[in-house]
Amino acid sequence: xxxPVISFKDYxxxxxxxxxxxxYHINLDIYQGEKVLIAGASGSGKSTIGSCLNGLIPxxxxxxxxxELLVGGKDPRKESIFTLSQIxxxxxxxxxxxxIGLTVGEDIAFALENDCVPQEEMKETxxxxxxxxxxxxxxxxxxxxxxGGQKQRVSLAGVMVDQVKILLFDEPLANLDPAAGRTAIELxxxxxxxxxxxxxxxxxxxxxxxxxxxxxxxLMDEGRIVADMPTKDFLTSDMLLGHGLREPLYLSALRxxxxxxxxxxxxxxxxxxxxxxxxxxxxRGWYRDQExxxxxxxxxxxxxxxxxxSFGYTPxxxxxKDVSFSIxxxxxxxxxxRNGAGKSTLxxxxxxxxxxxxxxxxxxxxxxxxxxxxxxxxxxGYVMQNPNQMISKPLIWDEVEMALLAGTMSAEERQxxxxxxxxxxxxxxxxxxxxxxxSFGQKKRVTIAGIxxxxxxxxxxxxxxxxxxxxxxTEIMEFLKSLNERGFTIIMITHDMHLMLEYTPRAxxxxxxxxxxxxxxxxxxxxxxxxxxxNLKETSLYTLSVACGIDNPQAFTERFIASxxxxxxxxxx
Amino acid sequence: xxRVAILNYIKRSSPVHELTGTTKLIFFIAWSVTSMVTxxxxxxxxxxxxxxxxxxxxxxxxxxxSVVLGLAAVFLLLNNLxxxxxxxxYGVELYESRTLLxxxxxxxxxxxxQLFYHLNITLKxxxxxxxxxxxxxxxxxxxFAASLSRIGVSYRTGYAVSxxxxxxxxxxxxxxxxxxxxxxRGIDLSGKDKLFTRLKNSVAILLPLxxxxxxxxxxxxxxxxxxxxxxxxxxxxxxxxxxxxxDWLTIAFAAAILTVGLTVTFWDGSRYYNPFLQ
Numbered sequence: 001x002x003x004p005v006i007s008f009k010d011y012x013x014x015x016x017x018x019x020x021x022x023x024y025h026i027n028l029d030i031y032q033g034e035k036v037l038i039a040g041a042s043g044s045g046k047s048t049i050g051s052c053l054n055g056l057i058p059x060x061x062x063x064x065x066x067x068e069l070l071v072g073g074k075d076p077r078k079e080s081i082f083t084l085s086q087i088x089x090x091x092x093x094x095x096x097x098x099x100i101g102l103t104v105g106e107d108i109a110f111a112l113e114n115d116c117v118p119q120e121e122m123k124e125t126x127x128x129x130x131x132x133x134x135x136x137x138x139x140x141x142x143x144x145x146x147x148g149g150q151k152q153r154v155s156l157a158g159v160m161v162d163q164v165k166i167l168l169f170d171e172p173l174a175n176l177d178p179a180a181g182r183t184a185i186e187l188x189x190x191x192x193x194x195x196x197x198x199x200x201x202x203x204x205x206x207x208x209x210x211x212x213x214x215x216x217x218x219l220m221d222e223g224r225i226v227a228d229m230p231t232k233d234f235l236t237s238d239m240l241l242g243h244g245l246r247e248p249l250y251l252s253a254l255r256x257x258x259x260x261x262x263x264x265x266x267x268x269x270x271x272x273x274x275x276x277x278x279x280x281x282x283x284r285g286w287y288r289d290q291e292x293x294x295x296x297x298x299x300x301x302x303x304x305x306x307x308x309x310s311f312g313y314t315p316x317x318x319x320x321k322d323v324s325f326s327i328x329x330x331x332x333x334x335x336x337x338r339n340g341a342g343k344s345t346l347x348x349x350x351x352x353x354x355x356x357x358x359x360x361x362x363x364x365x366x367x368x369x370x371x372x373x374x375x376x377x378x379x380x381g382y383v384m385q386n387p388n389q390m391i392s393k394p395l396i397w398d399e400v401e402m403a404l405l406a407g408t409m410s411a412e413e414r415q416x417x418x419x420x421x422x423x424x425x426x427x428x429x430x431x432x433x434x435x436x437x438x439s440f441g442q443k444k445r446v447t448i449a450g451i452x453x454x455x456x457x458x459x460x461x462x463x464x465x466x467x468x469x470x471x472x473x474t475e476i477m478e479f480l481k482s483l484n485e486r487g488f489t490i491i492m493i494t495h496d497m498h499l500m501l502e503y504t505p506r507a508x509x510x511x512x513x514x515x516x517x518x519x520x521x522x523x524x525x526x527x528x529x530x531x532x533x534x535n536l537k538e539t540s541l542y543t544l545s546v547a548c549g550i551d552n553p554q555a556f557t558e559r560f561i562a563s564x565x566x567x568x569x570x571x572x573x
Numbered sequence: 574x575x576r577v578a579i580l581n582y583i584k585r586s587s588p589v590h591e592l593t594g595t596t597k598l599i600f601f602i603a604w605s606v607t608s609m610v611t612x613x614x615x616x617x618x619x620x621x622x623x624x625x626x627x628x629x630x631x632x633x634x635x636x637x638x639s640v641v642l643g644l645a646a647v648f649l650l651l652n653n654l655x656x657x658x659x660x661x662x663y664g665v666e667l668y669e670s671r672t673l674l675x676x677x678x679x680x681x682x683x684x685x686x687q688l689f690y691h692l693n694i695t696l697k698x699x700x701x702x703x704x705x706x707x708x709x710x711x712x713x714x715x716x717f718a719a720s721l722s723r724i725g726v727s728y729r730t731g732y733a734v735s736x737x738x739x740x741x742x743x744x745x746x747x748x749x750x751x752x753x754x755x756x757x758r759g760i761d762l763s764g765k766d767k768l769f770t771r772l773k774n775s776v777a778i779l780l781p782l783x784x785x786x787x788x789x790x791x792x793x794x795x796x797x798x799x800x801x802x803x804x805x806x807x808x809x810x811x812x813x814x815x816x817x818x819x820d821w822l823t824i825a826f827a828a829a830i831l832t833v834g835l836t837v838t839f840w841d842g843s844r845y846y847n848p849f850l851q
Contacts, residue, residue, distance in 0.1 A: 054799055082804040090799050097792035100800075101811075102715045102739050109811035114801040116809050126811070144742065158800060353753040377757035384754050388784045389747075392755070392777040402777070406759030450758060 003073070004029035005165055005198050006053060011067035013048060013057065022048045024223045026067070032165065035192060035199045037209050037231075040220030041244020041469045042440075046202050049220070050170050052076065053200070055084035072165050085111070089159025089197075093171040093467075095151040096143065104130070104146070105139040108157045129157045132194060133187060148339050149180030156191065167191070169201045173208055174467045177338045177495045178537035185211045204469045206240075207248035207540065210268055219243055235267045246470040246498070250540035253560055254279075257286035270540035273547065280548040287550055290559035302365075303329040303489055304350070304380075304458060309359035311349055319345045321513045322359070327458070332481070332490045334500040334521060337510035338535035343493045346510070347460050352376040363457075374406070381451035385463040387443035390450065396422075396438075397431050400449045417453055424486070425449040426479070441472045445479065458489040465496055477503050497525060497539060501561055509534045522561070526554040583710045588819065589631035594712050594720030596820040601708045603827035607834040608700040613846040614689075616834045617696040623830070624703055631707055638706045645702045652698075653691050657681075664690035670849040686849060714738040719810035728808050740789065747785055752778045 008028040014021035023045050030036055040046040051057040053071055059081040069076060072087035092098045101107030105126055112122045130136035133153040143151060152172065159167065169188065173181040189212040192199045203209050206217075210231070217234040219227035227239040234240070240247050250270040251261055259265075259279050266272040275283070305326035312318040320342045327333055335343050348354045350361055352373045361368045363379055384390050393399040400421060404414045422428040425445045430438070435446060444464070451459060464480065465473045473496075481503060484490050494500060500507050500521045507524045509517040511534045517524060524530055531538050545556035584590075589597075608620055635642065656663070664686035665671045672685040712720075717738065721731035752760075760774045797803075838844050 056795055056799070059798065060795055080804075081798050082801050085799050085801050092792060092796055092799075094789075094792045096743065097789050098796035100736070100739065100793065100797060102735065103812075106715055106811045110797075110802070111800040113808045113811055114804050116805055116807055119809060119811065119813065122809065122811055143739075348753065351753070351757055353757075373753070373756045374759060377759065382754055382757050384750065386785065388788070389751050389781050390754055390758075391784075392780040402760075403758040454758075 002031060004031050004070075005072055006030040006200075007068070007070045008052075009068040011052070011065065011069050013052060013063055013065045015061060015063040018063075022063075022223050023052075026225060028218060028225060028228065030166075030198055030200065032198055033192075033196050034215050035189075035213065036201070036216045036218060037206075037214045038200060038202045038218045038220060039204055039206060039243075039245055041204065041471055043222075044220040044244065045223040046204075046220045047170060050090070050168055050200070050202050053084075053166070053168055054088045054090040055079070055081035085164075086162055087164060088166045088168055089156075089162060089164035090168045090170065091152065091155045091159060091172060093174050095148045095155065095175050098155050099143045099151050102142060103139065104135060104141050104154050107143075107154050108139075108161060110158055111161050125161050126157075129160050132160070132191065133157045147180065148175050148177070149183055152176065152180075152184055153187065156187070160191065160195070163195075164197060166198045166200065167195075169199070169203070171203055171467070172201065173203055173205050177535050178208075178497055179338070179535040181205075181208055182211055182537055185209060189213065204245060206245050210248065213268070219245070231268050232263050232266075236261050236263055244469045244471045248540060249498075249560070250544040252564070253283070253286075253541060253544055256560070256563060257283045259283070270543045270547075273544070275547065283544070283548040284550060287545075287548075287556055287559060290563050300328040300330055302326050303363065305362045305365075306346075306350070307360050307362070309346075309349060309356050309361065311345060311354060311356045311358075313354075319513050320349070320356075323513075323515045324359075325508055325515060325518050327489060327491065329457070329489055330484070330487055331506065332484045332504045333492070334504040334507040335491060335493045335510065336495070336500060336507055336524070336534065336536065337516070341510040341534070342513040343510055344462060345513075347382060347462065347491075347493060350376075350460065351380055351382045377403070377456070378454055379456050379458065381454060381456035381459045383447055383451055383459065383461045383464070385466055387440070387447045390447045391435050391443065394434050394436070396427060396433050396435055396446055399435055399446055400427075400453050403450060403454050417455075421449050421453045424452065424483070441468070441475050444476055448479075448483075452483070452488075456488075458491060459483070460491045460493070462493045463495065464492055465494070465499055473499070497537060501525065501539065501557065502564070509536075511535070520554075520558070522554050522557040526557055581709070582712065582714050583633060583637055584713075585632050587630060587632040587711070589627065589707065589711045590713075591817075591819065592711075592823055593814045593816055593820050594716035595723045596816070596823050597708055597712050598720045598724060599824050600827040601704060603831040604704050605701055607831050608697050610844060611834055611838040612693050612697075612844050613834075613838040614693055614696065614848075615846060616837050617693065617700055620700045620830070620834070621696065624700055628703055628707060631711055633707060633710050638710060641706055642702070645698070649695060649698050653694065656691070656694065657687070662687060664688070667845060668847050668849045672849070689848070713812070715812035716810075716814065719813035722808075722810070723813070729803070732802075736793070740793070743789070744782070744786060748778070748782055751781050751785075755781075 006029065008026040011023065011026040012021050013023040038046045038049060051061060052069060053076070055076045057063060058077055065077060071084065074083065074087070076084055099107055100110055108126045108130060109122050112125060127136060130139060133156050135150060135153045135157060138146065138150065172184050176184060185208065188199060188201070201209055214231050217227065217229065217231055218225055219239055221243050226243065227234060227237065229237065235251065250273070251267060254261060259282055261267050264274065266274050307324050309320055309323040310318060311320040323346065335346065337343055349356050352368065352371060368376060391399055393402060397418065401414060401418045404417060409417070419428065422431050425448060427445055427449055435443065438446065465476050468476065477499060480490055492504065504521055507519065507521040508515065509524055509530060516534055517530055525536065525539050526542050528538060539557065541557045541560055542553045545553040550556050608617065611617060661681050662684065665684055667690060668686040670686060674683045674685060676682040714735065718731035718735035721734060722728045755777050760777045
């Protein structure tokens, strides 16, 4: 076999600032033209592997390394980051931050400019590469005129101008809506076919990456490689469960139906599944058995109603057009739709950050238009996506107490309220801790506690689980569910189809500022027209149920979710 | 997206827009130096007329830049006020004569010389500000870094300017989002609270803003290094435009303004034009 383009031999690495190594005894060879997925939970070391390849280690992040590493025949520890950048092209996770140029053309040309390529030649190359990633009609666009998916294309084009041998994608799906994520995976596939580069994708969303062929899956856990096998072998092994990964939904469904996952099934994609008639009947049988698990919702009283709401930041463009819906007390609702569909704008209007141009918002039947931001905040809390956007005090206690200090509460009342809130959020043992000592998920809790302390009736969360692996996702969502069970009404703005299916019975779908649908989450994802219009993605459960000849894919999805819930509760209890 | 920028590049087609960034930068520097150095009322009046003509040609409207113009006017007024408060008879000293018009109280007299001095100060500002605004409004930000580099500024410095242009709107948006979310937690930034409380409250917004900006800086610098920024001593520019005849003519014109302006000013050996001399 040919020489590998990447070769780790008993490689270990420890960041200078950390007490123990992040990587232990890594042995890994990757060859030209291969497509490898490096999966694992956050903190498993998968991103560190990426930084070792592109030279950020040791150039930007200092540390001690042991063992051997060759990238394109060179040792990154001895070469400059610039030499490495000619071999490895890296597309980072943050689609916005890595967009350096003021326009698309400039950003793609960035590496060429640094190489002193003459302008004529540069323009030609940019045109060529832009065409390959299908962004050549937007060369004059500024970053804020592009969607997340388009920005990612620009970044990809920007590293491809160097004709790199290795393309490295660090969590390419984290900032994209479902449909854009799917397109990204297709694009990566196409680019690899054209260039023959080795592709390495670092991601924990297994099912989404597997939308296109992946040769090999490398699973990381606590700094070690715990599995390194062809995709088919990996999916049929028991490595899939645990390790912070989520099993693809169609495989879970098959497992629940008592069908062992074997190589003969071709389990890599839901489309390629080869199920015998007998196995299909098993799936149908399981589907029938689950009937009745899915309970009906009792009707409750209306708490928030939005009537004919319209809004635009500029008079020319309407960000929301004549939107009406209502939320019942104690509901947990998802608001979904592509970036720029008007979801965040809606949240801002409800919280009073912006004033509607028409229509009104009522809380328990009372028009809110006269209330200030502060007054509304007593009833409706808003939690931003990133906890770092909210935390402004060094100590947990102070951070949670902050919202109360502006009010008229006595010191004793305040103390009781903060204590109670910390207990609800499971933060009481940490009350004296500095915020910086907490993990991301715990910080998220702190920000939620900072809102809860005002005892709002409704909490609106913007992308509560963005960028979280399965473990943290579950932790945050179970926490929100427990709040919901205590009676808080929860509204979530999300891209995450799993979240919407699993935790929110109801979903409100937006597209281009209009309310497209207000129905059950399972219905949304089983309606191909709706899925297409809102830039969502149908689940593999839909595809599987159709393949098995089940006439009601929506019911299949609902029963699957209900049965997962039962399993989860059984595990816990 | 909410428009927050008060002053930015306004894309129109005009002969001023056509010029390369380098030309405009050179012109702007020559213009500012001349108007800063000279106190010659004749030169300033000439420049005022030329400036007005250029403004017309640029097809930028007063309404496009009204906010900044307003700010400049306030600043000018304050500037004049303080000059008068601290040195009410500076003009007398400068022009070596004293024509008392009337006196207000104590040392605060009004002399023709002082008024003439104030007129010159005002003229200087009125000459520079519109051209400065025009420079910003008519220069494609993409070209800005390239033009700095062409007149000899190191490309690292040039690119820093470019990055500021690129990320300022992002940071502004972030600031807006954070401040809204914090207001919902009882942080009041309106004028109702006392100054000290307001200062304390602004920390609640600045701290998260700084944290998220630091994260952004890490991403940006990694992204730049991963694509070879700083590898060579020089770099080329995608957005740079070639110099045309009109560019050379404009630069020649800028040189003429500088030479003629300063020659006329210093003809009599002083930068002040003194009509009070007999």
